[in-house]
Amino acid sequence: MSQTELTISLHNGISIPLFGLDTIRYNEAEAYAAVTNALENGIRHIETASDYGTEKIIGQAIHDSPIPRSSLFVTDEINGINNTEAMIRSAEAAIRRLDLDYIDLLLMAWNGGETETDPANENVYKAWKGLEQLYKCGNAHAIGIVDFYPWQIEYLLQNVEIAPMVSYVGLFPGHPDIDKLITNAEHNIQTMAYLPANIQNVINSKEISILAEKHHCTAEEIILQYLKQKSCAIAVRKTIIPDLQILLDEDEMNYLDVMKDYTV
Numbered sequence: 001m002s003q004t005e006l007t008i009s010l011h012n013g014i015s016i017p018l019f020g021l022d023t024i025r026y027n028e029a030e031a032y033a034a035v036t037n038a039l040e041n042g043i044r045h046i047e048t049a050s051d052y053g054t055e056k057i058i059g060q061a062i063h064d065s066p067i068p069r070s071s072l073f074v075t076d077e078i079n080g081i082n083n084t085e086a087m088i089r090s091a092e093a094a095i096r097r098l099d100l101d102y103i104d105l106l107l108m109a110w111n112g113g114e115t116e117t118d119p120a121n122e123n124v125y126k127a128w129k130g131l132e133q134l135y136k137c138g139n140a141h142a143i144g145i146v147d148f149y150p151w152q153i154e155y156l157l158q159n160v161e162i163a164p165m166v167s168y169v170g171l172f173p174g175h176p177d178i179d180k181l182i183t184n185a186e187h188n189i190q191t192m193a194y195l196p197a198n199i200q201n202v203i204n205s206k207e208i209s210i211l212a213e214k215h216h217c218t219a220e221e222i223i224l225q226y227l228k229q230k231s232c233a234i235a236v237r238k239t240i241i242p243d244l245q246i247l248l249d250e251d252e253m254n255y256l257d258v259m260k261d262y263t264v
Helices: 028-040 055-064 084-098 119-136 150-157 178-186 206-215 219-229 250-258
Strands: 007-009 015-017 019-022 045-049 073-079 105-109 143-146 166-170 190-194 233-236
Touching: 015 019, 019 028, 028 045, 028 055, 045 055, 045 233, 055 084, 073 084, 084 119, 105 119, 105 166, 119 143, 119 150, 150 178, 166 178, 178 190, 206 219, 206 250, 219 233, 219 250
Parallel strands: 019 045, 019 233, 045 073, 073 105, 105 143, 143 166, 166 190, 190 233
Antiparallel strands: 007 015
16 A cells, blocks of 8 residues: 555544654755755645744655645644734744745644643644635634644633644654543544654564564564554654554553653
8 A cells, every 4th residue: 555545534624644754853955955854755634833933944855756735744833822813924934945835734732721621722623714714714724723632622621712632742663642542532623643752662672572573573563563553643753654564462562652662
């Protein structure tokens, strides 16, 4: 199965590729090379953020590719914005930096206050309203959230016109965040998983190596298959996505849920 055939349908009907390239922690030269290689190797989803500082060069790599824009899926995160007007301005600036007509998935990377009674939570509604306006005018084809806890999702949903299509969270063996997965599924919000900076600690773990040896595959393939079976879209740092040919059984999935978190 080719990369472009691996997609998941969001609740508004558009499709998100199962695998995408996470461009965090790249400098400009690395970002251009990674995006170029990823597109050449069949990856059609590119994830970036205003904080990464590489939107312009990523946009250049997209434009330099022969692949038509309609075949690509671009995700961008807007961080630290807590009002409607600033959200709209920041997203429009991101679109200009990418030199695109629209962003396929626009994510709000600010989740409000730290407690349910924090007055800052009210600003989440204001920022989200900016995303709703961007969605309605076509500047974003889907909108979503980053690192929202279940109570923050429930709080957001009380007063929104358009529910998030995607929830972007850190998920991996030893850190399953089951409550987030359950809450997302209950509200028909697609979970998209990212891997932490020190994921190599998980890759090198004894638990993962045991399963990799059993299934005659790499440790990274075990992690990706785990997330795939969790029904997650997945952002990875590799420009080539392996053709996963393994299936983890229920006991193995539970084993990966409860293994030690090697990132802490």
